[in-house]
Amino acid sequence: MLKGGCLCGAVRYQADGKPMGQAICHCRNCQKQGGSAFSVLISVDSSQLTVTGEPKLFLDHGDSGAPVHRHFCGTCGSPLFSILPANPALTHIKAGTLDDPSIMMPRVHVWCDSAWSSTLIADNAIRIPRNPPG
Numbered sequence: 293m294l295k296g297g298c299l300c301g302a303v304r305y306q307a308d309g310k311p312m313g314q315a316i317c318h319c320r321n322c323q324k325q326g327g328s329a330f331s332v333l334i335s336v337d338s339s340q341l342t343v344t345g346e347p348k349l350f351l352d353h354g355d356s357g358a359p360v361h362r363h364f365c366g367t368c369g370s371p372l373f374s375i376l377p378a379n380p381a382l383t384h385i386k387a388g389t390l391d392d393p394s395i396m397m398p399r400v401h402v403w404c405d406s407a408w409s410s411t412l413i414a415d416n417a418i419r420i421p422r423n424p425p426g
């Protein structure tokens with residue numbers, strides 16, 4: 293089970309079941325939203341996610357024009373999770389908001405085309421230039 297929440301604690305979440313995957317996203321929109329070089333994501337089954345508090349929604353669009361729903365705390369501004377309406381069964385949690393991020397061992401990097409040249413990516417990582425295939 294995963295538990296986490298925003299910086300101020302107004303929004304909390306819990307995800308039961310096994311996470312579906314981990315990844316690091318270097319897209320420009322994740323950089324802007326997080327104010328950082330990349331975002332670290334853990335994907336869970338949306339039906340297993342319970343959220344308390346009321347995150348705000350920013351309706352973003354990916355490079356292809358497809359909508360991306362970015363949920364964040366309206367009080368402290370922490371980015372919390374994203375959902376692609378094209379695949380709403382998955383929720384991509386911003387792993388920095390986990391209570392215990394020690395489970396994170398992401399090896400897949402997406403949007404490497406916009407990764408900072410100063411960002412070190414491990415030699416054994418899987419590098420995907422833009423969106424993951426399929």
Ligand SMILES: [Zn+2]
Nearest residue numbers: 298300365368
């Ligand atoms: Zn907050």
Ligand SMILES: [Zn+2]
Nearest residue numbers: 317318319322
């Ligand atoms: Zn991204």
